[in-house]
Every structure is written in C-alpha cells, then in structure tokens.
Amino acid sequence: MTGWLDRAAENAHKFAQRNPRAVAAGVMFSLAGFAATAFGVASPSAPGTEIAQQIISEDVQPLPVHEQLEALAAHQLELNRSTAGRANDTADRLLSRLGVNDASAASFLRRERGVRDLLDGRVPRLFTARADESGRLKELVVRMPAERRDQITTHFTRVTLHPAGHGGWKVRREQAQLESQVRLGSGTVRNSLFTATDEAGLPDTIATQLSEMFSEEVDFHREIKKGDTFSVAYETLTADGEPITWNEGAGHLLAAEYINRGRVYQGMWVRDAMGRGAYVGMDGQPKQRSFLASPMEFSRVTSGFAMRMHPILQTMRAHQGVDYGAPVGTPVRTVGSGVVDFAGWRNGFGNVVEIQHDGDRSTLYAHLSRIDVRKGEHVEQGTRIGAVGATGWATGPHLHFEFRIRGVHQDPLQVAKATQTPMASVSRAELQQLATSARTQIAAARSMGAVRAE
Template sequence: MSSRTLPLNFTLRFGGVASATQPRWILGLRRCSPCVGTGLAGIAPATTPGKPSVTVLQKRIQQLQNGLKRAEAFAAKHPRALNASVLGALSCFAVTAFGIAPMAPDAAELPRRTLVESVATNDIAVQLDELASHAVALTRSEATRSSDTPDSLLRRAGAFDPVAAAFLRADLLGRRVLQGRSGRMVHVTADASGQVQKIVVRFPAERVEQQGSHFTRLTIERDGSRFTARTETAPLQAQVALGSGSIRTSLFAATDDANIPDAIASQMADMFSGDIDFHRELRKGDRFSIVYETLTADGEPIQWDSGVGRLLAGEFTNNGRTYSAVYFKDSASGKASFYGFDGQSKRRTFLASPMEFSRITSGFAMRFHPIHNTWRQHNGVDYGAPTGTAVRSVGEGMVEMAGWQNGFGNVVQVRHGGDRSTVYAHLSKIDVKKGQRIEQGQRVGAVGSTGWATGPHLHFEFRVGGRHMDPRAIARASEAITLPGYARGQFLQTVASVKTQLAVAETMDGVVAAD
C-alpha cells in the first residue's frame, strides 16, 4: 500500500517595527504550497507588515487550531495511510523570531558639538573677602614633654596666645595640662590668627579602681575674652587586635618583634604558665597567635600605662604541641578566667607564678651563689623585677610567718593545707600578718633586695613535707576548675568566635587591628 506524506510546513513569524523602548511583534502563519488541498488549507498567510490588532491575532490562532483539528480528523479516517513520513513532514514546522532594529540612529554616530558659555567671576579681592568671612579652625595634637612650659606647648601646637598660656599657668584646672608624667596627648584648636579656641587633654582616671576602665577628659574653651575649664570621667573603649609571632631567643624578644605590648606578653605567659615553662621549655620556632584588646579614649589609642586591655584568646605551639585558651566571663556568676577550649580552667589550685609580670632569671637548678661565691643548689625560682612589683600568693591559705629572716630578708611563708607551703623572700614590703587568711592571687608583699640579694628580685619556693619541690611541677599537677554546665552553651559560642580570629592571626606576623 502506498503511503501519503503530509508536507505540513508552518512558520510562526514574529516581526514588526520596534521603537527604542518597546519592540512591536506580528504573528503570521504561512503554509507551504504543497499543503493546498489538505485539511490545513484553511490557514491564511500573513503578509501584511505592521502591528496586528488583537482581533487579527486571535483569528489567526483560531485558524491554526481549526487546521490541526482537520489534520487529526484526517488521520483518524485514514490511519493506515499514515506512516513515519508524517513525522518527517511535521519536523518542517519552524519557529522564527527576529527583531527589527530601532529606527533611531546610533548615539555614537551622532555629530558632537561643543558649547562654550562665558561665566563672569568675582574680583579676586571680593573672593578673598568672602573667604575671610568664613572662620578657619586648625586642630593639632602634641604630646607633653618634661621640659614643657605653657608657651612652648602652645607654640608646638601652632598657637600664639599669651592669654591662653597665662590661663594654663594660673588656673587650678589649667595647670593640670602639664602636671604628672610627660607624654599626655594635648589637642589644641586655634583660629587663623593663632588664638586658642579649645584645648582637650586626656589622662588616667583619678580613682585607682577606674584607671583600667575610664579616663579623665580636661576641656578648656574660650568664652569671649576669658577661658573656662572642666573635667569629666568617661569610659575607655576597647578595640580588638590580632597578633602573632615566633620564638627566636625568648618570649619577650618575640613579642617585641611583633609589636605586642609587654602587658599582653605577660598575660600570655600567665595564660599558658600551667602548660609551658617559659624559662626552660621554649624552643626556637615555637609560634603563638593571640587576640587582645587595645584601649582608646575618644577613639584615640591611649598613651599612658600599657594602652591595652585584657588578652582575649591565644594559641601557643611549643615543641610541636599546641595549647589553646580563651578568656570567658560567666554572665550568671560574673566570674571570669582563662579556659582551654575543652572547658577546663587554666587557673588551678595553685598558680604557676607568684607574679603577674616577671622575667625569670634562674630556674630550678644549681647556680653560682652571688654572695658566697660557691655553687649551691638553688631550691626555688628567682623572678627578676623592679623594686615594688606586686607579689601574690599562688594559693589560698594562712600566713605562717611574716617578718625578717637571715638570708631571706623580709619573707612571708604561707601554709596551704596539709604539708604544703610557699615562701616569698627578699621583699621590700610585707602586706600581710601572721595568722591572716588569704586568697589565691592576693598580694602578700612587693619585690625588693633585702637579705642576701645582689639586686631586686623575688625568691620563691614551694615545699611539700619540708622538701623543696619544683613550683611549676606542683602547679601543673594541681586540680583544675571545671566550667559550670549551665554556661557551656555561651562558652562554646565564644570559642567558635575566637577560633576564627586566631585562624586569621596565624596567617600574619605582627599586629593588625580587627575592628
């Protein structure tokens, strides 16, 4: 049986004239000439250009639908007359789309022209008068010097004002600008003629308990022909800084190379003192990364004291082993301490060091005695520090002895329970009395050079059953304080945050502000 092929070849044509903003489209249905006589012959061609109306579009769509229905009817009436060639014919359907280029010319091809217009300008004298009518104020910052006078300080700040200098000499508050230690930052605002308009000085808070958290702001302002002065206390603001470094000779040399303040280096030594003996166990190539606070007054880093706040977190790799710690404050109890990332406190029953800031000068070993000129077993650890540096008890207990003893000079001995006791010798001052109960970290005296000492230092001993023991070994073996369970969630959030900061700090050498 012969088969018939249906040469169905339709074209959907989209065209028309487009504007610059909205193209116009037309819909046309074109039939192939072979389709004449088939069930699709009722579809009229679309040859009229332009934008068709909605009625025309609907009419042509209806024609297409009617033609398809006729094709279906033909297929149902002659099923065997159709074969795979129908599919080939249907593949002749084509959909074409084309856009009509906008009628407007390309902007790049448009001719260009230059428009020149004369603008009248004021006379130079008029302009100068106008500028003179605007007040000009210049602010300059200078650090005070020990040799400064009010006049010399103001001259360095670009001000020439005898009235202001006289106020700094005569006024009770004005004199405080140059009182105390040098290095205070003074901000002087003067007008174009050099007359002082305002002086702002910032220095440590007067109350001792506020000196780590607040500062004093002294403000002197011109009020007509005279000056007024006032002081106020404001809180210091903390900014986060990241730092890292590596050991080449010593911990303090490494922190010096990384521009990390000594106060932070001391806190880092205290943070990891239960894990690392910074006097005997440091190795060349050891690395550390830290997160800490810098303190600012009115957005400016403070110049007094260390200029830093607390150490927030740290990692220290010593001899291939990494130790981690984070500062955490329990919001419920208000207690704060350093904790390992596992939640175990770095603060144990006994502190590893009786001093917050120290550079150990000799370890637990034989040494050459400076007075007797003989080799003797040195039963303890000597901490070199300036006279007057605070000495703290490494654990809670009762003062067993506080007074003078040959060789030791001023000495304090503390009983910690059982057969354990500690000795603090060569003190310049004793701050406790015999029989007094003391807490861990409480001050017992100050570094000195009394007794058989060639220079200011603290001699520290830890005794168990009357025998001299290595203080650091005792501290490491002492019981650690565990983080309360209710604070675990808050603690883990803190740890996750500082881990990210420490990862950033590890990639650099030196200090970078994180805020």
C-alpha cells in the same frame, strides 16, 4: 623617625597657613580623576553562614570646580594632634610637641595652680590638642587615671581647657566612664616574642597573657623560632576611644593562636556565671595553672628554698622562700588571684605585700620599693602589686617571695608546677558557642596580619 614626621607636619602646616588657595587647588587636582565606588565587606563567619557580597558602582557628578575651590579656600584649617605625657614635660615642650604656638596657653599652664598636675611626669596622661591655622590653642583635653583609687578600673579623669576671651581660660574637670573595646592584632616573630608584640602594637599585659596562655606547650625562652606567628583578640579599656596607658591589670586576652615551628596552638578566655575565669583550649581543657611560675616576667633566682648562709646575720638558716634578682623598679605581680591581707612595712622584710588565696594558701612579696595595692583589695592573677626594691634587711635590690599552705612554708617553684586552674563552670553548649566565636576572632586577626604583610 617621629622627629622627622613632626618637622614635616610643621612645615606642611606653615605652608597651608600661607597658601590656603594653593592647598585647595592641590586637593581638587588630586580628586579630579576619581569616581566613587561603594563595596561591601563581609566579616568572617562560621561555614554555611556566609553573607552574599554585591558590588555597586556609581558615577558621582562633582560640583563645578570653581565652587569647590572657593569653599575650600574659605574653610578654616584646624590641627588635631595627640601625644602621651613624658617625664620631662614642661608647658612649652608639651605644646610644641602638639604643634601649638600659643604664649597665652603656655603661660596659663605654667602659672595656674589648678592645672599644674597636668604636667606631673609621675602621672600617666594622654593629651589631645585642637589648634587653628595660626597655631592658637582652641581646646586641650587631658585624660589620666581617676582621682579616687577605688574608681581607677572603672573611670578616668578628663580635664578640658578652652579659651574664655581676654586671655582667660576655662577649665572643666570631670570623671568619665572607661569603656571596653575588643581589638585584634597579629604579628611574626623575628627576634623575640615581646619585640614582635611591640611591633604589632599589643599592650604589654596582653603580650604577657599570650606567653602565659601557651607556657605549658611552648617554652618561650628556648623553643621560640624566627617565623613563628601569633593572632589575638583582646579586650582593652579606653578613655574616649583611646587605649589607656595605666591600670596594667585591665584587659583580657580573649582568644589567641600561636604557631610554633609549624604546630598550631589555640586558646580562649572563659568566664562562668560566678565570675570565675580561666584560659582553656578549644576543647575546654585548662591551659593555665592556678599559680604563675614567677612573680616577675623576667628574673633570675639568686637564692632558692634551702639552707643557706644568711647574708647579714652570717649564720646558717633555712631560707623559707625564693629570692629573685632584678633592678629596682621592676614590676612585681601576684602569682595567683586573691585578697590583699597585708600591705605595709614589716621589720626586716621592708615593704611587704601578703595575699590570701583560696584553699588556705598565701604568698608574700618582700623588700619592695613601692606598694601598689591596699589591704582588702581583690587582685587577679598577674596584677601588678608593687616593684622590686631593697627595703628592710637587704644587701641589694631583689624580691623575696614566699608561699605558704595552711601557714607552712612551701617551695614556690614546686607549688607552681603542681597546681592547675580548675575549669570554669560552663555548659558544653556554651563552650562550643565560645569556641566558634574565638575561632572567628582569630581568623579575622590572622587576615589582618596577612593584609599588612602584603
């Protein structure tokens, strides 16, 4: 589908380049029969506070057609297009996808050492190009993670390329502030929840938080039903208004509704003055446990917390954790908030991350293929800390996961079931105000879905 749209856009661009007056005439013909109507839209609000709506209509007298045709014909056409970076990008492939036909720009991207990192497929990147009617590049803006690791949650790197005359190019590299935006989304389940959230354009992190918010009320593996609906309001970080594709821990689900088999479930995110946050119902009761049931979204237990035959030493030993089977590279997340106490290599465990939680509790994640956090870093529940691997003493790719309380190993599966997140310290008046706002956001998201369905 994307390829067809790209070809159609390219053909339209070529036609416009050859026939600017024809394009102008077509635009005027399309507008000729229309009068402008202004109308007001009131956003959803609490009962009793509705804003009166008034419709005002006014005929607009356009300028003579020949003057508009002349102005449109003289107007310089410009192409603006955006795309995300791909692993196999080359200068030519990238510019072609952006609709740019500029040998000088392609040559500069290939040869200039200072901009070669823009084509590095290992780094998430967002490209925006502005080209003239002949396809020559007028500006290329690249947005990617901040160069300093301690700024990755607050800033991004913006690289801007401009023609400088005589075949030269000017490059400006700067750090810019990430901005927070509240967005709405809704959808209907036809196959699986994550397929539906993808269709609704929700980030994967928000889809995961949605399933975790209602995990105590809905079994998303067995109880999900075709026709279930969801409506959400969520916070996301943006770079120049574009949602970022990196920093998976960024963004919170602020309010959500899930309707399962006709039963309505609602929840919201509450944060107190101390910065502590929790998912609660509209009545303020906690909806989330202190520790997630699993360090991965999708996995299977291959070895539980019990005596077993050690696969390498071939002796009976107590298995003081849980093994989860999953392909190499599968994201691993922390099951609870805390501080990274260790991140590095540890003998037979290979790559290890150990996190210290409140209440003398700690968790360990072993055999990782990579580590995405550093010692001393604070991590929130659900933050990606690494990926599944087979480092150390491992017969195959898997995650070894341990849970300790005051240094004593515990069964992680039982701990997750027995703990519940304490309620954030918020007054009843604040809670009622937050609940009213959450219901308004949910109603707005639900209305968007209804309009889209029509």
